[in-house]
Amino acid sequence: MSPEGRNERLAAMVKEHLDARADALDDRTAARLRTIRLQAVESAERKMGWFRFPRWIAVGGLATAAVAVLAVSLWMTGPRRESTVATADDIEIVAAQEQMQFYEDIEFYRWLAAQENGG
Structure with a gap:
């Protein structure tokens, strides 16, 4: 059996197991988990960073810009090799x-x- 087939079979087994465990939850716990999930999704949608983007995009963009500035500055200020013999x-x-x-x-x-x- 190929590795892809094994991975698909394993994913199917894990899904069946998780579905069975989710079905075994009592109504009170399932309702509480559903409420917590909805609150988390709403909270994530409300949190906007700079320029009306989600916070993770703004932070990722800032990190990318910082790395780009660092890379360009290191590239532009490479080691200068001065000759010890002038003329x-x-x-x-x-x-x-x-x-x-x-x-x-x-x-x-x-x-x-x-x-x-x-x-």
């Missing part, structure tokens, strides 16, 4: 390992040039 000259400096001593002492050479130009 082609910087690439040459990093690539030329033999000139690294010069660039490590560049402050000294600037000071020396300032002294020569000043005096």
